[in-house]
Amino acid sequence: MTLFLVALTPFFGSIFVACVSRLGRLHAAWMAGVVTFIALSCLFPLMLDTFAGHTLVQRLSWIPRLGLDIAFRLDGLGLLFALLILGIGLLIILYARYYLSERDDMGRFYAYLLLFMGSMLGVALSENIIQLLIFWELTSLSSFLLISYWQHRHESRSGARMALAVTGGGGLALLGGFLLLGDIVGSYDLSVILESGDIIRAHPLYLPMLILVLLGAFTKSAQFPFHFWLPNAMAAPTPVSAYLHSATMVKAGVFLLARLFPALSGTPEWFWLVSMTGLTTLLVAAYIAFFKHDLKGLLAYSTISHLGLITLLFGIGTPLAAVAGVFHIINHAIFKASLFMAAGIIDHETGTRDMRRLSGLWNFLPHTTLLAMVAAASMAGVPLFNGFLSKEMFFAETLHDINLPWGWLLPVAATLAGVFAVAYSLRFIHTVFFNGAPVDLPKTPHEPPRWMKVPVEVLVALCLLVGIFPAFTVEAILVVAATGLLQGPLPEHNLAIWHGFNPALLMSVIALVGGVLVYLSRRHLFAVHERLGERLEFKVLYQDLLEGLFKFAKGATHFLDTRSLQRMLFIFILFILMLGTMGFQYGTASLTGDRMLLPIDGVSLLIALILMIAAIGTVILHHQRLVALILLGTVGLGVALIFIKFSAPDLALTQLSVEVVTVVLMLLALYLLPQRSPSESSLFLRSRDWVVAIAAGGGVTMLVWAILTRPYESIADYFITHSVPGGGGTNVVNVILVDFRGYDTLGEITVLALAGLGIYAMLEHLKLSGSSHDSQNRPWDQDMHPLIMASFARLLLPLALLVSIFILLRGHNLPGGGFIAGLITAVALVMQYLANGTTWTQARLPTNMHVVIGSGLLIALMTGLASWIFDHPFLTSTFGHLDWPVIGEFELASAIAFDLGVYLVVVGATLLILVYLGMVHRQSHWAHVRKRIR
Amino acid sequence: MMSHIVIAPVILPLLFGIVLLLLQKQPLLFQRVLSITSVVAQVVLAVGLLHRVSNGEILVYALGNWSPPFGIVLVADRLAAWMLIITALLSLCALLYAVRGTDAEGSHFHVLFQLQLFGLNGAFLTGDLFNLFVFFEILLLASYSLLLHGGGRLRTKAGLHFVVINLVGSTLFLFAVGTLYGILGTLNMADLAVKVAATPLEQVALVRVAGLLLFAVFALKAALLPLYLWLPAAYAHTTAPVAALFAIMTKVGAYSILRVYTLIFGEQAGPAADLIEAWLLPLALTTLVAGMLGAVASIRLRQQIAYLVMASVGSLLVAFGLNTSVGIAAGLYYLPHSTFAVAAFFLLADSIAKRRGEMNDKFDLGPTMAYQRLFGVLFFIVAVLVAGLPPLSGFVGKFLILQAALTHPALPWILGIVLITSLFALIALARSGSLMFYRAEPPQVSKLTTVTNTPVGLMPVMGELLSIIVLLSLCLILVVWAGPITDFTLATADQLLQPDTYVHAVLGSGAKY
Amino acid sequence: MEALISLIIGVLTTCGIYLTLRGRTFPVVLGLTFLSYAVNLFLLVMGRLTIARPPVITPGMTEYADPLPQALVLTAIVISFAMTAFVIVLSLKAHLELGNDHVDGKHKP
Secondary structure, eight states: OHHHHHHHHHHHHHHHHHHHGGGOHHHHHHHHHHHHHHHHHHHHHHHHHHHTTOOEEEEEEEEGGGTEEEEEEEOHHHHHHHHHHHHHHHHHHHHHHHHSOTTSOHHHHHHHHHHHHHHHHHHHHBSBHHHHHHHHHHHHHHHHHHHTTSTTSHHHHHHHHHHIIIIIHHHHHHHHHHHHHHHHHTOOBHHHHHHTHHHHHHSTTHHHHHHHHHHHHHHHTTOTTSTTHHHHGGGSOHHHHHIIIIISHHHHHHHHHHHTHHHHOSSHHHIIIIIHHHHHHHHHHHHHHHHOOBHHHHHHHHHHHHHHHHHHHHHHOOHHHHHHHHHHHHHHHHHHHHHHHHHHHHHHHHSOOBTTTOOOGGGTOHHHHHHHHHHHHHHHTOTTSHHHHHHHHHHHHHTTTTTSTTTTHHHHHHHHHHHHHHHHHHHHHHHHHSSSOOOSOSSOOOOOOHHHHHHHHHHHHHHHHHHHOHHHHTHHHHHHHHHHHHTSOOOOOOOOSOOOSOHHHHHHHHHHHHHHHHHHTHHHHHHHHHHHGGGGOHHHHHHHHHHHHHHHHHHHHHHHOOOOHHHHHHHHHHHHHHHHHHHHSSSSOOSSOOOOOOOOOHHHHHHHHHHHHHHHHHHHTTTBHHHHHHHHHHHHHHHHHHHHHTTOHHHHHHHHHHHHHHHHHHHHHHHHSOSBOOOOSOHHHHHHHHHHHHHHHHHHHHHHHHHHTSOOOOTHHHHHHHIIIIISOSBHHHHIIIIITHHHHHHHHHHHHHHHHHHHHHHTTOOOOOOSBOTTOOBOOOOOOOHHHHHHHHHHHHHHHHHHHHHHHHTTTSSOOHHHHHHHHHHHHHHHHHHHOHHHHHHHOOOOHHHHHHHHHHHHHHHHHHHHHTTOOTTOOOEEEEEETTTEEEEEEHHHHHHHHHHHHHHHHHHHHHHHHHHHHHHHHHHHHHHHHO | OOOGGGTHHHHHHHHHHHHHHHTTTSOHHHHHHHHHHHHHHHHHHHHHHHHHHTTSOOEEEEGGGOOTTTSOEEEEOHHHHHHHHHHHHHHHHHHHHHTTTGGGSSTTHHHHHHHHHHHHHHHHHBOBHHHHHHHHHHHHHHHHHHHHTTOOHHHHHHHHHHHHHHHHHHHHHHHHHHHHHHHHOOOBHHHHHHHHHTOOHHHHHHHHHHHHHHHHHHHHHHTOTTSOTTHHHHHHHSOHHHHHHHTTHHHHHHHHHHHHHHHTSSGGGGGGTTTTHHHHHHHHHHHHHHHHHHHHHOSBHHHHHHHHHHHHHHHHHHHHHTOSHHHHHHHHHHHHHHHHHHHHHHHHHHHHHHHTGGGTTBSSOOBOOTTHHHHHHHHHHHHHHHHTOTTSHHHHHHHHHHHHHTTSTTHHHHHHHHHHHHHHHHHHHHHHHIIIIITOBOTTTOOSOOOOSSOOSHHHHHHHHHHHHHHHHHHHHHHHTHHHHHHHHHHHHHHHHOHHHHHHHHHOTTSOO | OHHHHHHHHHHHHHHHHHHHTSSBHHHHHHHHHHHHHHHHHHHHHTTOOOSSOOSBOOTTOOOOOOHHHHHHHHHHHHHHHHHHHHHHHHHHHHHHHHSSOBTTOOOOO
16 A cells, blocks of 8 residues: 555645644644645655556546545556656755745645645546546646745735636536446546547547547646646646746646546547647747747746647657657756756745846856856757757657658757747746846845755756766666556657768757847847737736626626515416426316216305405405504405304314404504505506416316316225224214324424414514504504403403303314314403403413413424334324213223314414513503603 | 334424424423424334334335225335435534524424424324325415514515415315316326326326426425526525525425336336426526526525525426436435535525624625634634535535436537536635625724624634534435435336335235336 | 315315415414315315214214314314414514514515
8 A cells, every 4th residue: 555655645745744843844844744744655666566567556446436545556657757856846845945935824835735635646646537637637726735835925815716717627527538438448446547538439429538638638737728827827836836837737737638648538539629629828928928028928838839849749659759758758857947946046045036127147046047047048949958868759749740841840840849939938947047137126136054065056957967878867767657647668769869861850950049039039029028028928818718707697696586575476476387287288087087076056156256355356446554454354254254154163273263363463463563554566567467476377177177077086984983982983074183084183283382482482582662653543542451461351351261162172173172172262362452452461371472382382292202112113102081070971992182282372372472462562552652642 | 014103203203393382381492402302213113113224125005004095195105214314414503503593583482393393293294195285384374484483574565475375386286186176086106196097098198297297396395496586585685594494395306207207207108208307497498597687696695595596496397307217316416416505505695694794694794703813713604515526515516417418419508507606606705705805894993883792712612603514414415325215216216216115005016017 | 065065175276375475474373364264164064974974972973073184173273273373473572673563674664
């Protein structure tokens, strides 16, 4: 599992570093170095195997069913990248320790850096592509943190967000691509995927998959037209730029191309998509780079252009081109990292990166100048420097299809790019270090601390060694890496400075000479470029896109959600209508069934008419609220009558008692609400609502009709037959309520209790102030409690209570039951409040309604639980008969206890609601009276 | 002999609710202890139940000892147990946060909280359609009061909308149940499944009407477009713990859709089969888009989270809408993730808002808050979680869903929309995060008042963040043990797609089905 | 008779929906009440129409009305009562906190 150690050490390290940084700023740096070193030393023992040509795979099972394992793979390619990441990482850590100033928080920096290092290693060493994707996105996230390291700067934040959006978005595309790839191959393991190139290329989903994968790769490697994020990411501290934006992260994209090269390449689609993107990027970026005034901007664009070069090489698709690609990856990492560090030193020493102010630094920083010159020469592809070798190979590769029509285009373009590369390298060196004296520098530069230059020196030394003795230095690792890439034998190649006089050499010469010429004629060219202007600035485009997104999102959201109840209800009803009609659209069955229907008799017709008229009247007159309320009561009465008509006495009783309480409630509410509803919705709205309402009503009518005219058989008979023997009650409805479906009732009374509590909670700390006048603006009657009514009510109370008890007890056998009884009691008590006032009644009825409700629920629940004692399920009922002296034979069912619970809850809740509202009233009422007196 | 463990998760919160009501005069501390005890006990029960049913056994509990379909039955299968454990864990975290002061802002908080759980657990366990209605009402009424808990103008307005639209929904529910009874003459879900499968042709249209009306009801609860309009305001304006608890409320709708349309209107339902297939996926995708756009457009954190809730419902129902066992399994993995993640986000948003003084949770330049670093890290983690980025559970969930979609004809749509909306989430969250944390000014610079009434000292802050950390670690568990968990969800999905096992468990193996 | 009852339920639904779509809380409350009337009747008649056969077991009587819908309606009535009460008080609260009784708290003088 050592491979796991290599990949995961940095992650643990980053947490560790974050902790130790509390002890002192430099601890973080040292720790980071140690961590990286540990990772490296875990890697070394494995190298020998890889050099021997073996591929090491280590896995832990994660989601086996989906073929998702935590699996790491070490082959040549992975090894090369691992070495780059760790090696350069080590140098960067050393460099950053001197670069960061006192104010910067080292702990945070190194924690983020290690986080990134780990993610990058994960990308390089993953065997499972989904796992590769996980690390891929982690690099996006950690680079977001690194770029935005200087949070207080605006450009850091926006640059970081841009980088995250572009690379993260690319990662999402990559996810799609990998899903398809995994689907095509039937496995997410690289070893399998690399084997099955032919299947992949032949698959119908090849093209979409390829496009998605390439989107991922191109966004990450800043390929045109996604290149714009990289220059903006230069807001990051320079060590970050040197590490992420030259050596590692931006290489992830080309790494992916290399990794999947055997599986995906070799088709026209691949050739055109990849090579054209690469070519465009190579040219455009090289051109822009030349005109950048910001030191890091120039380097950024040159990086883009070199990445384009590598992409182009992979696009060409020949094995040798791939080898050249790998080679250039190595070389570019080396010289570009050192150039960035040099730029960092300059920035650090002079306080500016603007090339219009920088010049003649040779006199201040001779040593740095020397280093920079070597690296720049390598970037330009000057012989004896490593850049030259890979560039030669590149030029040679562009010549393959020279004989095809348009075949000359590729070499020409390549040479042109070479020209600009030479030009901007020359500009970098000449303008900054020579070219007269500097212009008002923020501070006078002098050589940086010794150790800050060491990393640069190491890399520059490598430039020369590789450049002069390629065979002894880079050959070995290059061969291993290329083998790992191609998953097969290497083509014939020879790393040497001198290949004799050949077209490639010619192209190099042209590039060098042309570059010099271009640089000399720069004044003129700058003028031209000014006119060409920012056409090539894609940043602007991106920001417009983003703005557009925000605008669109705002627009859409506000269009959809206007926070209007009427609107949401309307949509809801419309939706229901739609679904309903969809449902009806089935089969050819007629609406009307074939069931025997009942005849209509006059009385019911009359009642029906009254009811409907009252209903419609309510709607028409709903602006006068009191009238509407009275009509509503009439409708409720009508409903009760219908219940009676269709043999549902219990319902009728319930309906009536509920009606009373509801109306009382509404009256109380009406006292505080305005007396009239102003008519505000326009005629259109009203007619629209009418249409919808009538449509819905019509739908319901049809539904009822369709059902009522059809026969059905239900489970009803069971209840009829088992009511007496099983439930011990003749009133089947009540037996269902307290026994067969007692569980429903338990829920139902909980709802009632909840309503009571909820209303109580709502009303407290609520300052009410009702209008002291009614709709006709007559003052409310201030006479509190009419005497007759008071005495009458007091007389009535015991009677009512007696009745309610009677109804409660008989409920099990005859219409009645806890609920109705409860409501009657409640109404009777409420009457006391109405008639005698709250104080009088409270004095005589000093019970806390919460307790009543609670105990009611408790009784009901306990009745249910009692059956556990007899090892029966919850709510199993039992009953027995016993002879009472006066009353005679009386049946006692456990259900009655349950019904008692119902009774208590109903009484409690109803009183809690009414009385509380009433009491709130009283305050507001008296408030008015006092106002009038004053 | 049936074991009472099936009904215990329902009885327990009710019992504690009643006790809390009777002891309402007792000091708050006492109530808190009781309340937490109850929820912890529910977690234990849920684990026990999950263990019992994980072998595929379906426990049936006939209330009042009345044999189904005549009495009401509770049915505990894998799905029910899964929902119960999620609810229990979520409510524990919400409660742990609430006892830090929210519960004192109004009366009866703990009673309402317990009864809310009573409603939720009942809804998940019941095997009777009308009883499902009753428990919907319980959890709704409880949620109304919890939503309004603490008061405030915007809260009241949002509450009013929430209540009214849900009342219409309840009425619709009754219409639908009534229709089913009027045609099929039964209420027990298993029995309904049998009856629907055997519906004579001239009745099918009516059955379909009922089924679609039910869908409208559940879609309203699940906040599916176009019925989501109540959600953003309601979630954005209530107290943090309640919002966190409500993370499960939309899932109740999703649960009901899953239950009813696999059991009653599943493959076997003949002409009434796959009623909503044509509707669910498109609506879910549009919901996802609308939700993400809302998140992008938001100018306040809570509002943004509310829209993210909606988006998560979208993704969840996309998974269910695939109507395959892998799809449903993916959804069942995504469900707890989205629930916990969103809940954590709501709680975190509250802690952040408290520390930003008058800036509250606006996306704008505010003062640096105490423990800026700590909150920054937490925000980053939660954002990664919610945006579905690697390596957290959000990514796994998204991966599972997309993987399940690979075989679906609408793959291009699903892939495109899910990936693009994820990008939206990325952009939106990066923006809100950098606006709230990066642009912060140190207090001495900032003219804005920083807050005072927040705990100082690492321990109290940790206490405040406890529930968030617990929720995050739950998400972590989802990742680390993704293997066994996905196996479980797949088994659950298979169980759902073979309703005959359910039916036979309820009606006895003799049932003609 | 069936036609008549279907018509009644339809009319009640229509009125209910129209009122619920109004802009002020009071008509909305009325509308919800109407809807509950409608649905209660609806539930009852789902057991088909039976006259003078209340489901109370009495010797010599064989045919009864379907008791189950009645039980359901009873539950429904109670629940809708609770809900109505809640809405009424909530609309009061809204009126007092938002300063007017518009469902969206918009102030339209």
